[in-house]
Amino acid sequence: MAATRDRQIEHLLRRAGFGARPDELETYREMSISQAVDTLVNYESIADDVDSFVGKPGYVNTTIRGQFAPQSNIVDARQRWLFRMVHSNRPLQEKMTLFWHNHFATGYAKIAGAYGATEGARYLAAKASEDPGKVRGQIEMLRENALGNFRDILTNIAKDTAMLVWLDGRTNTKAKPQENFGREIMELFTVGVGNYTESDVYAAARVFTGWNLARPGTAADGSQHYEFSYVAAQHETTAKTFSFPIYANGSNTIPARSAADGLQDGNDLIAALAGSPNTARYLAAKLYRFFVSDFGAVNVTFVDRVASVYLQSRFDMKAVMREVLMSPEFWDPAAYFARYAWPVEYVVRALKDVGWIGFSVNDALTPMSNMGQILFEPPDVSGWDTGQAWFSTGAMLARMNFAASLASNQKFNLATSAKVSGASSSPDALLSHFIDELITAPLDSSVTTELSGYLRATGAWTGSDAQLQAKAPGLVHLIAGSPEYQLV
Amino acid sequence: MKVTRRQFVKGGVAAFTVTFAAPEFLSDLARAQGSHARNLVVLYLSGGNDALSLLVPYNDPFYYSRRPTLAVPAGQVLQIGTDSSHVALGLHPRLTGMKQIFDQGRLAFVQRTGYENQSRSHFTGTDIWSTADPNNAQATGWVGRYLDSLPSPVDPLVGWNTTSALPHVLQARTAVPAIASPAGYAFSSPNSGAEAAAERATAVRIASHVPFDRPELAFVYGSSQAAMATLDRVATVAGYRPSPAYPASGFAQALQAVAGAMTKGIGTRVFYVTTGGFDTHSAQNVNATNGAYYNLMATLNDGLFAFYNDLKNQGLLDDTLVLSFSEFGRRISENGSQGTDHGAASVMMVMGGKVRGGLYGTAPDLSLDPKNPTLENAAGDIHFETDFRSVYAQVLDGWLGTDSTTLLGGNFRKNTLTFI
Numbered sequence: 001m002a003a004t005r006d007r008q009i010e011h012l013l014r015r016a017g018f019g020a021r022p023d024e025l026e027t028y029r030e031m032s033i034s035q036a037v038d039t040l041v042n043y044e045s046i047a048d049d050v051d052s053f054v055g056k057p058g059y060v061n062t063t064i065r066g067q068f069a070p071q072s073n074i075v076d077a078r079q080r081w082l083f084r085m086v087h088s089n090r091p092l093q094e095k096m097t098l099f100w101h102n103h104f105a106t107g108y109a110k111i112a113g114a115y116g117a118t119e120g121a122r123y124l125a126a127k128a129s130e131d132p133g134k135v136r137g138q139i140e141m142l143r144e145n146a147l148g149n150f151r152d153i154l155t156n157i158a159k160d161t162a163m164l165v166w167l168d169g170r171t172n173t174k175a176k177p178q179e180n181f182g183r184e185i186m187e188l189f190t191v192g193v194g195n196y197t198e199s200d201v202y203a204a205a206r207v208f209t210g211w212n213l214a215r216p217g218t219a220a221d222g223s224q225h226y227e228f229s230y231v232a233a234q235h236e237t238t239a240k241t242f243s244f245p246i247y248a249n250g251s252n253t254i255p256a257r258s259a260a261d262g263l264q265d266g267n268d269l270i271a272a273l274a275g276s277p278n279t280a281r282y283l284a285a286k287l288y289r290f291f292v293s294d295f296g297a298v299n300v301t302f303v304d305r306v307a308s309v310y311l312q313s314r315f316d317m318k319a320v321m322r323e324v325l326m327s328p329e330f331w332d333p334a335a336y337f338a339r340y341a342w343p344v345e346y347v348v349r350a351l352k353d354v355g356w357i358g359f360s361v362n363d364a365l366t367p368m369s370n371m372g373q374i375l376f377e378p379p380d381v382s383g384w385d386t387g388q389a390w391f392s393t394g395a396m397l398a399r400m401n402f403a404a405s406l407a408s409n410q411k412f413n414l415a416t417s418a419k420v421s422g423a424s425s426s427p428d429a430l431l432s433h434f435i436d437e438l439i440t441a442p443l444d445s446s447v448t449t450e451l452s453g454y455l456r457a458t459g460a461w462t463g464s465d466a467q468l469q470a471k472a473p474g475l476v477h478l479i480a481g482s483p484e485y486q487l488v
Numbered sequence: 489m490k491v492t493r494r495q496f497v498k499g500g501v502a503a504f505t506v507t508f509a510a511p512e513f514l515s516d517l518a519r520a521q522g523s524h525a526r527n528l529v530v531l532y533l534s535g536g537n538d539a540l541s542l543l544v545p546y547n548d549p550f551y552y553s554r555r556p557t558l559a560v561p562a563g564q565v566l567q568i569g570t571d572s573s574h575v576a577l578g579l580h581p582r583l584t585g586m587k588q589i590f591d592q593g594r595l596a597f598v599q600r601t602g603y604e605n606q607s608r609s610h611f612t613g614t615d616i617w618s619t620a621d622p623n624n625a626q627a628t629g630w631v632g633r634y635l636d637s638l639p640s641p642v643d644p645l646v647g648w649n650t651t652s653a654l655p656h657v658l659q660a661r662t663a664v665p666a667i668a669s670p671a672g673y674a675f676s677s678p679n680s681g682a683e684a685a686a687e688r689a690t691a692v693r694i695a696s697h698v699p700f701d702r703p704e705l706a707f708v709y710g711s712s713q714a715a716m717a718t719l720d721r722v723a724t725v726a727g728y729r730p731s732p733a734y735p736a737s738g739f740a741q742a743l744q745a746v747a748g749a750m751t752k753g754i755g756t757r758v759f760y761v762t763t764g765g766f767d768t769h770s771a772q773n774v775n776a777t778n779g780a781y782y783n784l785m786a787t788l789n790d791g792l793f794a795f796y797n798d799l800k801n802q803g804l805l806d807d808t809l810v811l812s813f814s815e816f817g818r819r820i821s822e823n824g825s826q827g828t829d830h831g832a833a834s835v836m837m838v839m840g841g842k843v844r845g846g847l848y849g850t851a852p853d854l855s856l857d858p859k860n861p862t863l864e865n866a867a868g869d870i871h872f873e874t875d876f877r878s879v880y881a882q883v884l885d886g887w888l889g890t891d892s893t894t895l896l897g898g899n900f901r902k903n904t905l906t907f908i
Contacts, residue, residue: 168769168825176824180769183609183830193612198865201608295704338704370672372652380534382611385653388707392654392666393718394673396711400691401676408678441705446697450690457686473678474687482694483708 005029009036010439011336014488015291016040016325017091019349024091037325041147041318043090050088051080051127060086060351063362070125071137072118074108075365077125078375081139082361085348096146096321097139098344099290102386104157104189105378106138106166114165115226123162123226124376132222138162139376150283150315151274154189158266159228161213167381170213170226174236177205184381185270191278196243203240207254207265210235235262246272274315280307283320291324293338294387302329337441337487340387343371345488346399350480353438355410355417363405370398391486400481407473407480414476415468424463427455427471434475440484451478526887527750529743529759529810530631530657531837533788535767536610537814538828539835539870541774541781542583543597543851547576550854554821558774558828571599573850580774582785585793594796594805595839596907598879599849600862602833602872606816610767610830613815618656620877620896630880631758632660633895634888644714645721647758648749650742655760663714664760670726670745675719692716721754728752730798739763740791747798750808763787766814770825792839805841809887809908811879812837817870820854820863832869836879838907842887848905849874878902 009028013020017040020028028036039046053059054068062068062079070080085094112120126137136144138160145153157163163181164170172178182204186196214229241253246268254265273279284306285298292302306323313319324330341349347364368374372395378384407414418424423433431452435443455461455471479485545551546562565578566587577597579587589595603622607613615625628636635647635658647664649655658664667673675691677684695712699705728748734740742761749756765784773779792810799805817834833852852862852870864871877900881892885901886908893899 168827171770171823171825171827173824176822178769178823178825178827179829187609187611193609198608340708370652370668379653380610388704389653391708391711392649392652393663393711393715394666394668395652396708397673397675397715397719400712400715401674404676404678411678444697444699447694450694450697453693454686454690457690458682470679470683474683477678477687478690478694481691483705483712486708487705 007336008033008331012036012040012325013091014345014349015095015330015339017095018085018345019352019488021086021352024089024352033331034326037322040092040325041322043093043147046089048090048093050084050090053087054080054083058357059083060356061358061360061362063360070121071127071130072121074112074117074121074124074376075362077121077137077139078365079361080125081375082344082348082364085344086351086356086361092321093143093146096317097143098342099287100142100146100153101139101375102290102378102383103286104138104142104163105381105383106160106162106376107378107380108376111162111165119226123160123165131225133217133225134223135161135225135227147318147321150279150310150317151271153317154185154270154274155267157189158185158208158211158270161226161228164211164213164228165226169208169211172205172209172211173234174206174209177202177209177236179205181205181211182208185273188382190273190282191244191276192282195276195278200242200244203242203254204269206236206238206240207269210259210262211266230263232259232262235259235265237262240265240269242269242272244272244276275311277307277311280310283307283310287320287324288329289339289386292327292330293335294340295334295338299329302327337484339488340390341486341488342384342386342390343368343373343395343399344375346371346486347402349488350403350406354406354476354480355413357410357413359406359409363409364402367398367402367405371395371402372398396486399486400477403480403485404477407476410476411469411473414472415465418468418472419465424468426463427452427461430455430468430471430475434472434479438476438479438485440479440482441487443482443484447482447484451475454478525757525807526889527757527759527804527808528631528883528888529746529761529808531810531812532614532655532657532760532762533766533812533814534614534762534764535814536613536816536818536830537766537834538768538772538774538781538818539599539833540818540820540854541772542580542785543599543835544578544580545575545851545854546578548851548854550820550856554854554856556822557826558772558822560774564775569847571847571850575851577847577851580781580785582782583789585789585796589793589796589839590845593845594841594843595837595845596843597847598836598838598874598905598907599847599851600833600870600873601836601849601876601879602817602870603875603877604872606832606869606872608816608830608832610815615656617813617815617876618659620880628660629655629657630895631760632658632662632664634884634890635662635664635758636660637890637895638662643755644717645754645756647760648746648756649760650745651760651762655762658758658760663710664758665714665718665722667718667722667745669741670722670728670748673719673722673726675716688716721752724752724754725749731801732794732797734794734798735787735790737763737787737791739787740794743791743795744798747795747802747804750799750804751802763791768818768827769823769829770827772822772827796839799841807841809838809840809843809883811883813876819868820852820870821868832864833872834870836876838879838883842908844907846907848907874902874905875900878905882906882908 070076124137128134128136167181169181183201210231213226217223239256284303309323423429544565546565552559564581567578618629619627620630649666698709725748734744746759774781818828818831881900884892
């Protein structure tokens with residue numbers, strides 16, 4: 001029974017988080033499933049103090065160049081986010097932030113190209129508390145609203161500085177409406193392809209005319225920054241008609257309004273898109289892939305149920321996620337290890353399983369790039385190609401090589417832990433110790449046979465420190481680099 | 489989009505894994521085939537290339553009236569003559585190397601390529617150009633289908649994708665390795681010497697036990713197995729030192745790896761390269777040195793020209809065909825952000841030692857007359873003249889020596905297309 005509970009808790013934490021640190025497993029294994037889900041979903045009651053542990057002993061390292069500046073240096077921003085994923089006691093908040101980052105996929109390079117590297121990092125990752133102009137970067141907005149109301153998230157994203165650069169809203173004016181954001185808010189953020197027309201794109205572009213940027217603050221104290229500004233003079237005021245209803249009375253037309261009142265056009269369209277049953281189903285299907293399963297078709301019953309919770313709760317993502325994590329589809333044993341780990345999930349889980357003391361998250365950034373995922377740099381506005389698309393040969397090799405470098409970095413810790421656990425007595429004791437430390441999808445018996453063969457390959461077993469320091473990391477490399485470990 | 493793409497890949501898992509039955513034997517086979525075979529390099533210009541800034545109709549007054557800040561001045565284009573409709577055309581001024589290739593008769597432009605009701609979505613559009621099926625954006629990639637049609641056993645290095653993720657155009661049963669950098673494509677170990685060798689041998693053996701009864705897991709095994717089977721041959725390419733050196737751009741470095749693979753004769757036949765940034769909604773800046781589009785042209789020109797000269801020096805130019813595509817062209821009139829929004833038909837390029845260079849198809853007439861047959865969308869976008877599948881058909885039939893009607897699901901041959 002305890003073993004069953006552990007398997008359930010591990011499954012929950014692999015999906016609602018990034019795997020389980022030993023202390024997380026200790027905490028959650030005392031709870032019932034519904035208590036555990038409640039704890040994950042109601043994370044406001046847990047202190048949000050993870051950032052204060054950066055640089056402290058006992059935590060994964062960061063690599064500092066001069067000063068650690070995640071609010072202005074994108075490499076440090078990546079390090080901070082990985083640090084949070086490893087050490088936050090609000091794992092679902094980080095996981096959901098990653099979901100939104102992929103959903104509203106905004107790339108650093110374009111922001112940096114427009115305003116410079118420092119500003120690029122700022123509009124993506126600054127916390128208001130650490131910025132002289134109180135800039136809240138996009139990822140902080142998503143993190144604060146991780147389980148918030150989807151309509152609010154949409155409104156925030158439409159006014160987000162990085163988004164206004166990324167999809168060119170900053171240059172959307174009445175003389176020349178700019179279609180980029182108007183298209184993607186429908187195609188990628190809400191209703192999905194097939195549920196809007198080309199003329200809806202033109203209408204949406206006009207809706208958001210005048211949703212531009214202003215630059216308050218002063219350069220001298222560093223407070224100067226770009227932020228959303230509704231420029232009434234640039235708003236196109238005529239009526240906008242869509243192929244789908246905008247208002248509760250079924251009307252498809254946003255009425256002509258004065259320029260002064262024109263901001264309401266965007267609010268009306270956002271409310272209509274957030275409330276569309278197509279959006280409900282689009283999000284539910286994406287949540288299924290991210291939290292439940294990459295295998296087979298998206299479960300229609302799940303989509304129906306989650307979409308209906310979304311609509312009934314008026315777009316409350318906390319209610320939606322509670323439904324997802326309590327769903328029978330989520331707890332179906334066939335859903336265990338039925339997702340292909342994203343590179344960031346793979347890396348963070350490996351750190352939690354293998355160990356992090358003495359490892360810097362900075363050394364995960366290049367390997368992650370080789371695996372196909374750079375945080376804050378999705379390949380395009382549709383986000384990353386996930387599932388089997390992660391597993392090119394080069395990317396698989398990058399995963400195996402990350403396992404090698406982490407195992408190498410942790411070799412003394414691994415050897416010591418094996419010895420302390422009494423696993424040095426025989427090759428099979430060592431094997432069962434590490435198979436237990438690195439839980440994988442069920443290993444084929446051929447794999448355990450080969451691993452056992454590896455432990456016997458280069459000489460008689462002595463259990464000496466030297467042998468453990470070679471075999472323990474070698475074994476961890478092979479397990480964490482195995483195909484089975486790539487499933488979560 | 490992604491969901492269904494996964495599904496079809498899954499459908500092909502059984503055949504896919506069988507592909508890797510005997511890697512040792514296969515690499516010998518590939519070597520025995522020798523290096524003199526026809527290579528195809530598929531080049532994707534990501535984001536929707538603005539054809540009117542690359543191939544400029546510099547005598548069309550509407551080109552200038554509709555693009556007040558973006559038009560290339562007539563005096564600056566690199567003139568390359570007139571097409572069959574007597575429209576004078578010039579290359580973007582930064583394309584000096586490509587002008588030389590054109591003058592040597594080894595570069596063809598196929599104007600106004602596209603399809604009916606062209607998608608303006610990056611993702612659907614790219615899917616359609618990749619599948620060669622406007623009605624089924626979730627089908628297999630057309631180049632992938634070509635690889636599937638090769639006699640088995642197919643060598644695991646028959647294709648080489650220079651990006652980290654598998655592009656849709658290559659997605660089919662035949663697995664294509666992703667090798668972004670030959671030097672980084674190596675197996676590392678926490679140990680050294682005999683211990684490291686034992687790890688590598690174990691990894692090879694683990695990957696060889698493909699669990700056919702668990703197809704989703706078998707897919708990952710396929711990646712592991714292909715990686716282990718291709719390491720040694722790719723390592724030879726990492727040692728390729730061309731002269732003169734290629735530019736530092738990712739695009740040029742990818743082309744250098746392609747040339748290296750060809751020179752070392754490791755058996756690869758199909759390569760995929762890409763260069764991005766063509767989604768120029770704002771500050772397109774066509775003309776200024778280091779302007780956005782100017783830089784795109786610099787990357788394209790310098791990479792392709794280095795590749796062309798390298799292949800020429802290596803005697804491989806006649807064995808090579810480069811084919812470019814992009815998901816759509818851009819709107820004719822510039823927008824308020826000194827950029828251009830998503831449009832329809834665009835231009836395709838074909839380069840190689842056996843290419844009959846020149847201008848194929850006819851340029852659009854950019855006048856605002858809504859009845860203008862060369863335009864669509866109330867004269868906003870360029871209407872296609874040549875179905876893009878006709879270009880693919882010529883490449884499949886004329887270069888790869890296969891039957892385009894089978895791979896494209898219909899007869900798209902067009903007798904005015906004679907670039908091969």
